[in-house]
Amino acid sequence: MPRRKLRVKAADSARINEELAELRAGLEIRAEWPEAVLAEAEEAAGSPRVPEYDATELPLFTVDPPGSRDLDQAMHLAHRPGGGYRVHYAIADVAAFVRPGGAVDEEARRRVQTLYFPDRRVPLHPARLSEDAASLLPGEVRPALLWQIDLDADGAVVLADLRRATVRSHRRLDYAAVQRAVDAGGADEQLGLLATVGRLREERERARGGISLPVPEQEIEETPRGYALGYRAPTPADGWNAQISLLTGLAAAELMLDAGVGLLRTLPAAPPAAYERLRRTARALDVDWPDGLPYPDLVRSLDPERPLHAAFLNECTGLLRGAGYHAFDEGRGVPAPADPGHAALAAPYAHCTAPLRRLADRYAQEVCAAVAAGEEVPDWAREALTTVPGLMAGGERRSAEVERACVDLVEAELLAGRVGEEFRAVVIDVDEKRPGRGTVQLREPAVRARCERPDGAARPDDALPLGARITTRLATADPTTRTVRFVTV
Template sequence: MPHRPVSLHAPRGSVAADELRAGIDALLADQAGEEPLEFPPEVLAAAESAVSRASTSPEGADRTEVPFVTLDPASSTDLDQAMHLERTDGGYRVLYAIADVPLFVDLDGPIDHEARRRGETLYLPDRRIPLHPEVLSEGVASLLPEQTTPAFVWVLELDATGEVQGIDLERTRIRSVSKLAYDQVQEDLDRGQGHPMMVLLQEIGELRTALEAERGGASLNVPEQEVVAEDGLVHLQWRRPHPIEDANAQISLMTGMAAARLMLEHGAGILRTMPPAEQSAVDRFRRQTEALGNPWPAEQSYGDFLRSLDWHDPVHLALLNQATSLFRGASYAAFTSEAEVPAEHAQSAIAAPYAHTTAPLRRLVDRFVLLVCHAHTRGEAPAPELLAVLTEIPEAMQAAGARSGNLERAALELVEAMALSAWEGQVFEASVIERREASRSENGDGAPTRVEVQLTDPPVTAWVPLDAAVGEMVRVRLASVDPAARRVEFVAADEDGA
């Protein structure tokens, strides 16, 4: 059964939605000039003009008779992907439709330049700041149900083990027949009444997960901290992704691997890369597993070891936190000829070459990968004007990632401080997930020994000036909260006699 989120209980652990909105408004005001907010008039005008293209596709192809379905959070309206899965004599056929954003966004046009400035859709607790104007991203370009929409369709032929044996990419029109939501789909599957397409997705997802393990791929099996708005209130909760979400992610990963394969074979494209973990980091992590009494067997891959950990166990939670040191250095690598293909071109966590190609409504790079891959499957060289801008995209993506990461962290700090303000003075049980030794300067000043702790309810992490071993359970007291400064202070529970 999927993990049920642990949430703060209203009204004590909740904050008014309008108070949160005001706080986020203030954060965005501080970012003025750094994070694009409103779309310029010329971009909105170009988007309105592009709406007329919704009834066409560049090649006039048509797959509207195929019953595609989408699978997303229930509230989503910017739908990048739709799928149709079927069995074949040799295994499976996956038709994976991706929104044809390039049809609506002219290269070097106003929307393109604004998208390069933004890089990605930014998701904040009470709003999202889209990559493209909503008339496109939540309208004619979105794969909404009962709407004929232009799309790129990946045609992936799989054998009985789930391995990809054939790759094609069409530019066509599709019509989704149903907008499925994760929670309801998982509930139906758990009752044995799953949608036939979702039953097949679950089956293919399990095969692809097994192949990932064989490759040596890895992922961190940790819950998500999310902000939920209900009845005008906002609270924090843990959310563990449903199994069907993992299966859905495997379809996206498979498609990204197919895109990378095409681009490497033809000598032009943009890869999502991550270098292998440095041996020193691997050795350090292995020592940590031994110190915490849960040693990583020498014969077991680190992916299999991570899959064996359960975040409910304080020791395992600490190890999962420490394992983030093995997942660093993700970047993008663009190349326009075989001579420019980077020597290290794999994504080490996936254990294969990989590219972002399935979310063009929400991520800049995917639009360019789709265009390049489509040219490759047609046996054509990508257009010179397309190749000319490929090398600019990695920098745009890295800059956008840094901006959005900083703002999303600040927003979450705000939510945590606002939600915790009602708990000031309370003592909590917490698990130690990191420890930092005291540092001393020449005059004797410096930082004391501190530990990072993970609370279960409320679901927050914090640094506390105390000394304890990683994996140990400790008691901490919420000493003070300042929502305006986004500052929360915890101390050891026995400090000042507490």
């Protein structure tokens, strides 16, 4: 699911990189590896568990950000005999390399998930595995969990199967290349099918009442003048690729629920009061929300490039709070949740497609592989289910802290020395308790930061105008405290 992408591409990034190193130290993030972990990873890289089934002739391809080497997934799409579509989705088999209870396993349980800084990654697994032996790099034979998911002509699932296999990715693509090929009409059959199946799955999501928010991501870029912040809106190709991953996660959830054991990614439905608040916000922003129009359809009609729509979409993210993991094992007296659904997807769902970067996925994968093969779920996976939700909750809090700290640091660096300057901005959030405070979004540089009325302005009519373009003055830009603050003019 989407994370904010941060990259420092500039060659003269020494100052920011030094500050990022200090940030990692302050957050007590261990970037280096114990010798025992590296030694075990090296040994495992040379002797993974190799499955009997050979699927290396299947012409799989990957779609990832440029330069990525930790490739979790590869796919192949085809027309199904008799009509419909067949999706093969290969997922890196991390369990083929990681010994339960070993040094790599224990370190992964400490790290929980890969952390992304502008200057480097702090990976879940050593690079010898995550960017080499276990990664689905093109031309390399790899152990994988290979899903076959058959769809009818409307994109509905008619069959889902899973088996361990050796696979070989035939090519590596990025989102922009896929989008260019489709837009130019030069897409080959595989990319054409990705667009077709992706759109069909988006329609299925829409019919279920699911929703994906098209909120642009902040991105650090290099320009001839130095560092710049930009916004990156997801392309249709991002969405098509995500739909194949979501399709697999939905199939995995159903498989585990049928078996009575597994690990779900859940999100409770937002309370009615949250929707009523959104309706009030829509009225304040002149966003037309007819009484009969479902919320997902409204969101899909909005343009994040329009300031009022961007402000409303920012408010919509509040409905996504409360996501977590739920482990269940009915054979051991731990029931599945009464409501196993993920509200944003309008269906039960499991994280299982990013095991190189997220701890939970390895356990979900192992449960699914055993159930699909008609075997008992391994004790090491079954016993760990009770602890994984807590580990993941802590890991997600740490990831959010890292992401916020990195953005705050780079924003403060870019604006340092410009205190007192005026900037045009859009008010995208207002503090309900103190409406004279809120969040503004600048287009240039692409900053989102706190804004407030000047000292002493406390009258009710001094509330920040949500969704409006206003003039602000930069009051604080301090890289040491990673603080940026604006005041209204």
